[in-house]
C-alpha cells in the first residue's frame with residue numbers, strides 16, 4: 001500500500017480515482033508530513049455505494065448488538081495499544097502537544113467503551129400497553145442506514161469517535177470524511193476497525209475537501225443521515241444540502257463561550273488562584289482552537305483589575321512551541337489561514353478600542369518555535385464591548401476578551417448575548433447563585449467552578465446556532481437509531497368502516 005492510498009472503500013485501500021493528492025503540513029514548521037489521496041465526488045459516490053450495499057445486504061445491521069459492542073471494545077483496546085503512536089501523530093498533524101494527543105486517544109477509547117456498554121445494556125425494544133389483550137405492541141430501535149460522518153481539524157480522532165462508535169454499535173454503515181488538513185489519525189482509526197474485525201464495506205473513508213466530498217455526502221440520496229461537526233458556515237450548507245433529500249441531520253457547530261467570574265469566587269487566595277488558572281486553561285488550551293473554549297471572560301467589575309493583571313501575567317508565560325518538544329505547553333495554530341484570521345480579529349478589536357494586556361502578535365522564533373510555524377501569542381484583550389466582532393464571532397485562536405458586570409442579572413445577560421450556545425462556566429462560592437445562574441444560561445453545557453471537562457455518559461451539544469442534536473450520552477446513540485412501532489393484532493376482525 002502506497003502512502004497516497006488513504007481512501008477506504010468496500011474493505012480496500014486505494015488512491016483517489018482521479019489520482020489527485022494533497023500534502024499534509026506540519027503546522028509547527030510548514031514542512032510536509034505526509035501525502036494523502038485527494039478524493040472528489042466520484043470517490044464519495046463509490047464509498048456511498050459500498051456503504052449502501054453493506055447496509056442492505058451485509059451482515060452488520062443484523063449482527064447481535066452484543067457482538068457489535070464486542071467489536072467496539074476490541075477497538076478501544078487497540079487504541080490503547082497504539083496510544084503513543086496515535087498521540088504523536090495527532091500532535092504533529094493538528095499542532096497540539098503530545099500530552100494533549102495522548103489524552104485525546106484515552107478519551108476516544110473511553111467513548112468506544114461507553115457506547116459498547118450503553119448499547120449492550122439496553123433492551124431490544126419497549127412493550128407498549130395497547131389497552132387490550134388482543135394487541136401486542138412493541139417499539140423497536142433499528143439502525144438508520146448509511147451515515148455520512150464529517151469532522152473538523154481541531155480534535156480529528158475524538159470528533160470521529162463520537163460519531164463512529166454510536167453509528168457502529170447501532171448497526172449502521174458509514175462514509176467518513178475527516179478534515180482535509182488533518183486526516184492522519186482518522187486513517188489510522190479505520191485501520192484499527194478493520195483489525196478489530198469489522199466486515200468489509202461497513203466503514204468507508206474518503207480523504208478530500210468539504211466542497212466536493214463533504215457536499216456530495218450531505219446531498220446524496222443514498223445517505224440516510226449526516227452528522228457534521230465544524231463551523232457555522234459549512235454546517236448551514238450541510239443542512240441545506242441534506243434538506244433536499246430529507247436526511248436526518250445532526251450538527252455540532254461553533255461556540256462563543258462565556259466564563260463568568262463572580263468576585264466571591266476570588267475572596268480567598270486559593271479561590272483566586274484556581275479561577276485565574278482555569279480561565280487561562282479555558283481560553284488557551286490547544287491555542288484556543290476548541291469549540292468550547294472559554295473565549296469570553298465576564299468578570300465582576302470589583303475584581304477585574306486584579307484578575308486581568310494576573311491572567312495576563314500568566315498568559316505571557318505560556319511556553320509556545322512545537323507540540324512534540326518537552327516542556328511546550330501550547331502548540332501553533334493549525335494553518336496560515338487560522339493565523340491570519342486570529343490577527344485580523346485582534347487588529348479589528350484594537351481599532352474598536354480593546355486594550356491588549358498580553359500577546360497580540362506572533363512570537364519571536366526560537367529553538368522550539370521555527371520561524372515558518374503558525375504561532376500566535378496567547379492574547380488577553382481588556383475593555384471589550386459586546387458590540388465588538390471579536391466578542392461576537394468565533395475566532396478559534398488564542399484570544400480572550402474581557403467584559404465586566406456589576407449585578408447577577410447583567411452577568412447572565414452578557415453570558416447569553418451570543419447567537420451560539422455551546423458551553424459556559426460560572427465561578428462563585430455562593431451555592432444558590434451557582435444554581436440560579438446555571439439555570440439561566442442558554443448553553444448546552446454549564447460548568448460550575450470548572451471549565452472544559454465532559455463525560456461520555458452526558459450529552460454534548462449546543463443551543464442556538466451551536467447546532468442541532470446531541471452527541472455522547474443516551475441521546476448520542478439515539479441519533480443513530482430509528483424507532484419502529486410494531487402493532488400486532490392477535491385477534492383480527494373486519495372493521496366494517498365501509499358497508500361493502
Ligand code: NAD
Pocket residue numbers: 150151152153154155159177178179180208209210211213214215216218229230231232233234235237238252253254255290291292394396422461462466467
Ligand atoms: P469547517 O466547517 O471548515 O470544516 C469541518 C468539516 O466540514 C471538514 O471536514 C470540511 O472539509 C467539511 N466541509 C466544509 N465545507 C463543507 C460543505 N459545504 N459540505 C460538507 N462538508 C464540508 O470547520 P473546521 O475549521 O474544520 O473546524 C472548526 C469548527 O468546528 C469551529 O467552528 C468549531 O467550533 C467547530 N467544532 C465544533 C465542535 C462541537 O462539538 N460543537 C467540536 C469541534 C469543532
